[in-house]
Amino acid sequence: MKQRGLSGKVLMGNEAMAWGIVEGGATVAASYPGTPASEIMETVFRIKREHNLNIYTEWSVNEKVAFEVALTNSYLGRRAAVMMKQMGLNVALDSLMSSAYTGVKGGFVLIAADDPGPYSSQTEQDSRYLATFAKIPVFDPSCPQEAKEMVKRAFELSEEYEIPVMVRPTSWVCHSRQGVGLNKIGERDEIPSFKKDPQRWAATPRFRYRLHRELNKKIREISSRNHPDPVSNPGGAELAVVASGVPYAYAYDVIKATGLEERVALYKVDLPYPLGPEVDELIQIYPQTLILEETYPVIELQIGCRENARGRIDLTIPSEGELTPDIVAHVFDTLLGEGVSETRTPPEEGRKPSLCPGCPHRAAFWALRKALPQGIYPSDIGCYTLGLNLRAVDTCLCMGASVNQAAGLYHSFKQGGRSIPPIVATIGDSTFFHAGIPGLINAVHQGACFVLLILDNGTVAMTGGQPTPAENSPGKRIEIEEVVKGCGVDFIRTVDPYDIPLLIQLLKEANRYARDEEKGVAVIIARHPCLIYGARDEDRREGEIVVGEECDLCGLCTERFECPALRTGPQEGPMIIKTLCTNCGFCVFVCPQEAIKRT
Amino acid sequence: MDLKIVIAGLGGEGIIFMTRVLVEGLYRCGQPVISTETHGMAMRGGSVISQIKVGDYRSPLIRYREADLLVVTAVEEAQRTLPYLKEGGIIFKNTPQRGAHCIDASGIALRIGNPRGGNLVLLGYVLAHLAPAISLEPFLEVTEELTPERFLTGNLKALQEGWQKASQANKGEDKGEGDQAARDN
Known part of the structure; x- marks a missing residue:
């Protein structure tokens, strides 16, 4: 048995991208956790610790904050990276759009991880769309090794054109493992230097037009350099496949397994936007061309003449759900006139997830159902969304929406002249810091009346136990009670949800205050550490x-x-x-x- | 080696850990390997699977009816995940019931004083069926690197127990017809 050399190590895609960040010489990295992206930042922290690396790192309070902290390092001529899940990019979209215009100095890489399926998200949106919307280049890796290399290429491209560059992995890149070659950590020593240039960094609308023109020029140039990689190109192929990301890997494996090497040509696209002119030329050569990409038709939409193109737009590929090797094999059969050889039955739906044994959220939800069974319960994003199973979650829209939906419920019932039901919003501690605070200020200011139950388990549990501004972080501790008070709330109680009878009593009291007496928002903080990430022996x-x-x-x-x-x-x-x-x-x-x- | 393995079970059982030991061990045996695992919401007690492909593959996903081995840590997931298994493939189950390729991994783990080590017992048992293409040492080495100090002895023991259990079966001390099939395969 032979041992491999130390140059390679089995890494998860997210770990590989973290190595790409440090090998690429980032001096600032910031992130907010979210599946499937969370382990990128965790690994940067680990590499920093283990290799005594000089890099500024933070778990930011949300993705917009992370984006802007990292971006600024790039303004100072140094490399920076920001990582998030696809829905986090919605939160940071304002910053992304504008930064494409201002451009950057040091290489600036945005990693936005998509979740086709979806497995752990509210949408299966394609972040590459947002790259085209913002007019920034986007890399689409197909495996962990490639993801790491693309992060480094992204730094180079970003620096060369002074433009933010996105790397868009999907779940099966992020959460795949394979042997990955490691290189030297690229510690860089650029001195931070801010060169004042108001027409760029503080451009008013008049100058924005000019920045837009420059951006368009950059994108045109990058496009002209973007060539698809001819992976296999047998003479007289009946079908060409143009693929990016994990679907490229599916195509490669299926072509090999089904012996189609002589009949199918395979082209790989590393940079789906801005697409070069060659894909259009390819389509003219072959009888038909199949575009494989996840999850929206980004390459496909950039093609001029789609007559011979097959993909999502003509519904050859399903418009929703993740692409799988089975779908790819099935489509090959259909396009090559093989008839459908066999339909393979997928497994039935498995057991649904549920809150852990002893989870303080289960106690809180049970108390809520006991105390106010007639209530409406807007909720939010986190482990506690599983309160659905206990019928204590009625809505789940996006980060921070619970507070605003509770206010919305109050105003709608009130305006409609109906009796107002008990309204109890539930939100986790980290989600509260992320996007709950502006909503609470608004609700209090606008005179909404409802109960807000903050489920404080002291961590971001769903994504692996990352710190919050209140817990487990070396930084200055921000007390939730103080924040709530600062938002103008007068009714604030803190309770351990393990004491179910007391929580029931407080919920009734809070409902009296908010609903019966219409005095405003009543906040209860149900505080007990997560049993997975914060278990205490004394409990x-x-x-x-x-x-x-x-x-x-x-x-x-x-x-x-x-x-x-x-x-x-x-x-x-x-x-x-x-x-x-x-x-x-x-x-x-x-x-x-x-x-x-x-x- | 050319092998497709699906591991199926429930979130919280340590399937990610088991997958890591398997994948890193195979890599150290010089095998090209790529795998997936489940993270996030699904991990909270719901059904989870890991997929492992050994050989010249670009993607980690296994098509239905293409897995050579199906390894089931929670027996209630066996029926449901059967569509992954190819004709003539082998299913390994953690169950107290007797049968081909069944091992009471949880029971053994409890007996050796490592109640959460059932998955490693099962993994050791599966690995023994891949010998002599692989040996146990690289997998013990990876387990040692990944295990926190206080669980170390228990985890190494669990992996060894599973391996030995299969070796005994192969020597005919605990003959199940399935073990014969494993050798033929």
């Missing part, structure tokens, strides 16, 4: 949870309360899964027969 409760004979099989604990540590056993009735049970004892409180006990 471990004594005794063991058992199910007694009084159980009448009502199913409340396994179905409605749905604790994963309670399952229907081989005999009738629930059983406790000892390896999962955290001893929290919520179920003791929940069981109407008092059959579940702590010994």
